[in-house]
Amino acid sequence: MRQAADILSVQTRGRGLHEITAEIRCWTERQALGTGLLTIFCRHTSASLLIQENAAREVRSDLETFFEAIAPEAPGRYAHDDEGPDDMPAHIRTALTGVQLSIPVIGGTPALGTWQGVYLFEHRRRAHRREVALHLLGD
Template sequence: MRQALHHLRVNARTRGLVDISADVRAFVREHGIGTGLLTVFCRHTSASLLIQENADPSVRRDIERYFDELVPEDPQRYEHDTEGPDDMPAHLRTVLTQTQLSIPVEHGEPVLGTWQGIYLFEHRRHAQARDIVLHLIGE
């Protein structure tokens, strides 16, 4: 049994979905583990992770628009605003999604569906540098 750990830095320019699939696949290939389990972990409370369709960009736009409606940026609505009016909505969007993914690895590749991609979901309006931890275990 072998393990590998890597910190992936993702620079999100603004709120929305950032495809990190290629970087995650490159990490798995680099370590030559044929069968195992990949954990993808976001070390932040105002960003999250999703596995979602990667073929049609309108899916990403619809998801982003849905979250804008579901958790609006309204300064009158929230008490917590330490880092600005998008701070508390970002935390709530993270609560509704996830900060960790577990993805099987088979034949040296993450086992994803044909139309699935791995995304950082940035919930803040302004550019953020995000730290995503990749942990691979297997043989």
């Protein structure tokens, strides 16, 4: 059994889904492990990770609209607003989506489906530099 780990830095443009599939696939393939398990972990409480369709842009915009409806920015709604009105809604969205993914590695590459992509879901309005930890265990 071998393992590898690294930190992927992701510069977001603000709220929305930012695809990171290519970077993850490239890093995984450089590790030269044929089979294993890739763990991806977002090191933040106001951004999350998703595996989602990467073909139709409407899927991503519909997701963004849905999360705006269930965790809206509403003055006076939340006690926690230390960093502004998008602070607590960002934490709620992260709690609902999660910060960790596990993806099998088969043939040296993440075993994603045809239309699946890995996304960092930025829940804050302004741009951020986010860190995503990658850990690969395998042979």
